[in-house]
Amino acid sequence: MTRREVELAAQxxxxxxxxxxxxxxxxxxxxETAKAELEREKAEAKADDRFAERARSGRAGRDMQRIQExxxxxxLGWDDVLLGRGEEWMTNAVRRSMGQLKNAIERGGLDEADAWATRADDDEYFDDPLGASSAG
Known part of the structure; x- marks a missing residue:
């Protein structure tokens, strides 16, 4: 191998x-991007699970509990409700719930007792919108 060939090979x-x-x-x-996306998806799934459990337990209000049922x-899915494809009472219940969350964030934190103690009773506004026969 010549010196020139060695230099070309090295190059x-x-x-x-x-x-x-x-x-x-x-x-x-x-x-790293994929790992960050996976962590974000895990965090969102955990938040979704916590939201569903809060609604399921009734801690988010009776209408939210009915929607979760x-x-x-x-x-239906929560996407349907959040995008306004559910019934009007559902959209109103979500707006009230989101309003409470926004207020809590603006106060600098979510004190669970305060956040939910001041909520209005859903049925005052909607007179049991699902009716006794469809709620169970």
Whole structure:
């Protein structure tokens, strides 16, 4: 092998090494992005589970509990309710609930006792919108 051939081979090795390094950097960045996305999805799923449990238990109000019962039975999804595709009383219940959450955030934190103690009774406004026969 001539000196020139050795220099060309060394140059090709350096170029291949640079491409490999760039690929590894990009792969690491993609991996970190995917890990962050997975963590965000896990956090969202946990928040969704906590929200559903709060609604299911009645701590978020009777209407929210009724909506969760419908969701649990597969009659609709929370996306339907949140996007206004449910009945009007459902949208109103969610707006009240979100208003309480917004107020709590503006106060600097969510004190559970305070946040839910001041809520209005849903049925004052909607007179048992699902009726006794469809609530159970």
């Amino acid at each position: 090709r090795v350096r170029e291949a090494s640079a491409r490999l390094t760039a690929t590894l950097v990009e792969t690491r960045r993609d991996l 419908l969701v649990d039975r597969g009659r």
